[in-house]
Amino acid sequence: xxxxxxxxxxxxxxxxxxxxxxxxxxxxxxxxxxxxxxxxxxxxxxxxxxxxxxxxxxxxxxxxxxxxxxxxxxxxxxxxxxxxxxxxxxxxxxxxxxxxxxxxxxxxxxx
Amino acid sequence: xxxxxxxxxxxxxxxxxxxxxxxxxxxxxxxxxxxxxxxxxxxxxxxxxxxxxxxxxxxxxxxxxxxxxxxxxxxxxxxxxxxxxxxxxxxxxxxxxxxxxxxxxxxxxxxxxxx
Numbered sequence: 001x002x003x004x005x006x007x008x009x010x011x012x013x014x015x016x017x018x019x020x021x022x023x024x025x026x027x028x029x030x031x032x033x034x035x036x037x038x039x040x041x042x043x044x045x046x047x048x049x050x051x052x053x054x055x056x057x058x059x060x061x062x063x064x065x066x067x068x069x070x071x072x073x074x075x076x077x078x079x080x081x082x083x084x085x086x087x088x089x090x091x092x093x094x095x096x097x098x099x100x101x102x103x104x105x106x107x108x109x110x111x
Numbered sequence: 112x113x114x115x116x117x118x119x120x121x122x123x124x125x126x127x128x129x130x131x132x133x134x135x136x137x138x139x140x141x142x143x144x145x146x147x148x149x150x151x152x153x154x155x156x157x158x159x160x161x162x163x164x165x166x167x168x169x170x171x172x173x174x175x176x177x178x179x180x181x182x183x184x185x186x187x188x189x190x191x192x193x194x195x196x197x198x199x200x201x202x203x204x205x206x207x208x209x210x211x212x213x214x215x216x217x218x219x220x221x222x223x224x225x226x
Binding site: 040089 | 145153154155156157160204213214215216217218219220222
């Protein structure tokens with residue numbers, strides 16, 4: 001069951017903030033966030049395992065709600081290098097099981 | 112960080128021929144590797160899970176006889192697209208989890224064009 005990502009696309013200016021969401025109709029084991037630039041492989045950003053968890057690195061952070069059905073990725077003071085397509089990948093059954101990816105959200109940061 | 116490589120980076124072949132794509136984990140051993148296909152501007156679709164020493168597990172709708180997977184060692188998995196047709200043209204990406212890691216690390220991908 002493919003998770004639903006929103007919004008469909010984001011355009012922002014350098015320095016602005018953005019929020020990307022990933023939702024599932026049933027509880028998840030984990031949520032993985034990846035960023036992919038055109039023609040390249042996805043790059044791992046972070047993983048969330050626990051309901052209510054929040055974590056971050058530098059200006060990118062993410063949360064996982066208590067019911068483990070929704071995750072959000074927060075991009076703060078965006079940089080040009082943040083441009084790309086953001087995918088959430090979801091695990092339903094346990095660690096190292098297969099990931100089901102959302103359709104992805106294209107984020108464009110302009111000068 | 113963990114490194115996964117793929118070879119070749121791109122390949123152009125004629126319809127009806129077979130193409131082999133290699134996926135290697137360079138600095139860790141992987142008993143399981145995943146193969147994805149991605150069409151332009153679309154999501155990553157899991158094709159199959161490659162298991163070292165046993166048969167691959169294919170996702171629903173993926174033809175086992177057309178997409179042959181061999182996990183020859185703990186660092187190498189291969190995907191062979193047999194009797195390729197233009198509709199098989201796509202970006203093929205593999206991934207693997209280093210031991211003790213939940214996250215998957217992706218290879219750089221192989222762009223297949225069938226003419």
